[in-house]
Amino acid sequence: MRAILVVVTLIVMAIAAPIMAAQKVELSIDASKRGAKIDRNLFGQFAEHLGHGIYDGIWVGSDSTIPNTRGIRNDVVAALKVIHVPNVRWPGGCFADEYHWRDGIGPQRVVRLNPNWGGVIEPNTFGTHEFMDFIDQIGSEAYVSVNLGSGSPHEAADWLEYMTAAQVTTLEKERAANGHPAPYKVAWLGLGNESWDCGGNMTPEYYLDRMKIFSRFVRNYNPAQMEKDQMLKIAVGPGGGEQRWTDWTETVMKAYQQHTWSWDINGLSMHNYTVVKWPPAFKSVGFGEDEYAQILKTTLDIDDLINKHSAIMDKYDPQKKVALVVDEWGGWYAPLPGSNPGFLVQQNSLRDAILAALNISIFARHADRVRGANIAQMINVLQAMILTDHEKMVLTPTYYVYKMYVPFQDSTFVPVTFDAGSYKHGDFTLPRVDAMAAKGKDGKLWVGITNVDPHQAAEVELNVTGINAKSASGETLTAPKVDSVNTFEAPNTVVPKPILARAQGGKLILQLEPKSVTVVSVEQ
Ligand code: AHR
Numbered sequence: 001m002r003a004i005l006v007v008v009t010l011i012v013m014a015i016a017a018p019i020m021a022a023q024k025v026e027l028s029i030d031a032s033k034r035g036a037k038i039d040r041n042l043f044g045q046f047a048e049h050l051g052h053g054i055y056d057g058i059w060v061g062s063d064s065t066i067p068n069t070r071g072i073r074n075d076v077v078a079a080l081k082v083i084h085v086p087n088v089r090w091p092g093g094c095f096a097d098e099y100h101w102r103d104g105i106g107p108q109r110v111v112r113l114n115p116n117w118g119g120v121i122e123p124n125t126f127g128t129h130e131f132m133d134f135i136d137q138i139g140s141e142a143y144v145s146v147n148l149g150s151g152s153p154h155e156a157a158d159w160l161e162y163m164t165a166a167q168v169t170t171l172e173k174e175r176a177a178n179g180h181p182a183p184y185k186v187a188w189l190g191l192g193n194e195s196w197d198c199g200g201n202m203t204p205e206y207y208l209d210r211m212k213i214f215s216r217f218v219r220n221y222n223p224a225q226m227e228k229d230q231m232l233k234i235a236v237g238p239g240g241g242e243q244r245w246t247d248w249t250e251t252v253m254k255a256y257q258q259h260t261w262s263w264d265i266n267g268l269s270m271h272n273y274t275v276v277k278w279p280p281a282f283k284s285v286g287f288g289e290d291e292y293a294q295i296l297k298t299t300l301d302i303d304d305l306i307n308k309h310s311a312i313m314d315k316y317d318p319q320k321k322v323a324l325v326v327d328e329w330g331g332w333y334a335p336l337p338g339s340n341p342g343f344l345v346q347q348n349s350l351r352d353a354i355l356a357a358l359n360i361s362i363f364a365r366h367a368d369r370v371r372g373a374n375i376a377q378m379i380n381v382l383q384a385m386i387l388t389d390h391e392k393m394v395l396t397p398t399y400y401v402y403k404m405y406v407p408f409q410d411s412t413f414v415p416v417t418f419d420a421g422s423y424k425h426g427d428f429t430l431p432r433v434d435a436m437a438a439k440g441k442d443g444k445l446w447v448g449i450t451n452v453d454p455h456q457a458a459e460v461e462l463n464v465t466g467i468n469a470k471s472a473s474g475e476t477l478t479a480p481k482v483d484s485v486n487t488f489e490a491p492n493t494v495v496p497k498p499i500l501a502r503a504q505g506g507k508l509i510l511q512l513e514p515k516s517v518t519v520v521s522v523e524q
Pocket residue numbers: 048092093094095193194328376377382
């Protein structure tokens with residue numbers, strides 16, 4: 001009986017083998033070629049006062065039993081340090097255009113409601129000083145969005161003076177009295193958020209008039225940011241590809257072309273969520289291949305969107321002085337059953353890891369124009385890096401992609417040629433494989449490859465010229481199912497494992513599992 005079973009098993013394996021055979025992909029890299037710098041700010045994060053993004057996610061208060069430093073969770077800080085977060089956009093989102101900074105400083109905080117996100121109490125215990133402390137603890141930089149909707153230029157100008165003045169002014173003294181004599185650094189300044197919608201439903205012309213006033217008067221006084229490290233001002237940009245958005249980009253960029261000394265911008269924001277249609281209805285866990293293929297197909301549309309808006313920007317700014325900053329992006333799915341729908345709580349699966357890798361690769365291909373991007377959002381909200389529940393914390397599959405891609409921060413793009421092939425499922429056809437390469441700050445050649453196909457492995461033949469490539473090694477991320485997730489109970493379902501290329505006939509051969517993200521460095 002046992003012998004019969006063995007024979008049957010062998011026959012089944014023999015039949016199955018050709019179906020499961022790895023697809024061959026030839027990938028050529030001329031390591032002597034160079035493209036644009038892949039700005040580390042493409043790996044930025046976004047933390048809004050929304051659900052448990054700030055409270056519980058970052059802030060637990062200094063009297064909490066959860067280990068913390070001055071109220072900020074130690075476990076979260078330790079995890080974020082590993083992924084070298086270049087900047088954090090705060091306090092919103094829609095929240096920013098209703099935020100009044102004075103509510104969040106000093107010993108007596110103003111308790112308000114958060115009408116955008118569930119109508120819950122906003123205690124303002126996490127304000128300017130706590131945010132700056134958090135940024136400092138994780139080794140990041142501040143991307144502060146000022147209230148251009150319901151606030152005034154005066155209020156925003158005062159906030160910047162409060163944060164950045166080194167000379168003894170009343171606001172500087174107030175900051176010192178509140179515990180921080182040294183001026184803070186504000187690396188990026190957001191001039192409003194989605195001013196075409198939650199930020200005040202403005203026309204592009206009205207926004208432009210208002211934005212110029214903010215750009216003129218909201219100044220950074222930090223002496224360390226006068227020459228180098230000047231604060232970058234980011235104007236509100238498009239939220240899609242339709243005419244209302246191209247009109248918006250046209251209006252702002254046309255004005256930029258003729259701007260005078262009295263106002264300036266360094267970036268135009270773009271928001272793009274992978275949602276298929278509003279309201280978000282796709283499940284974040286417990287889905288099958290249909291939803292896998294459709295979401296990933298949809299996420300690739302961001303390439304066309306970038307092309308469309310870049311073309312308008314090129315018309316008015318051929319020297320690419322103004323960056324396109326995709327400061328909200330990611331998968332946006334239906335709220336998890338039982339959660340407050342205003343808290344935007346969703347799980348994070350292997351599909352999201354693949355989605356993240358595909359987006360990063362698209363940003364890198366546009367690195368000459370796209371010089372900033374902030375995934376939405378950092379903790380407990382939308383496509384998060386980290387999920388927390390009181391004292392528990394778990395790292396998501398997206399977190400691991402960010403960890404694996406750290407070497408690409410401030411690297412230099414190196415072109416890759418390959419035939420991606422195609423992965424078909426139902427009505428959806430996608431490139432089977434995606435790849436990017438870069439010369440890292442460490443001098444090494446780094447290659448990131450995503451195998452989108454959930455069934456077939458890929459055998460990648462890496463043909464590297466321009467250097468003497470001897471081997472390649474790194475990490476690969478996959479999991480049993482497309483909707484595999486990490487949970488507090490099972491945190492290691494989707495975690496990277498080591499991968500090694502074998503050398504064969506002057507080439508490096510990498511065996512990539514189905515539905516996987518891989519990053520390797522090439523040794524010479
Ligand atoms: O990220 C959630 C929300 O999405 C942001 O507050 C807003 O800018 C966007 O519409």
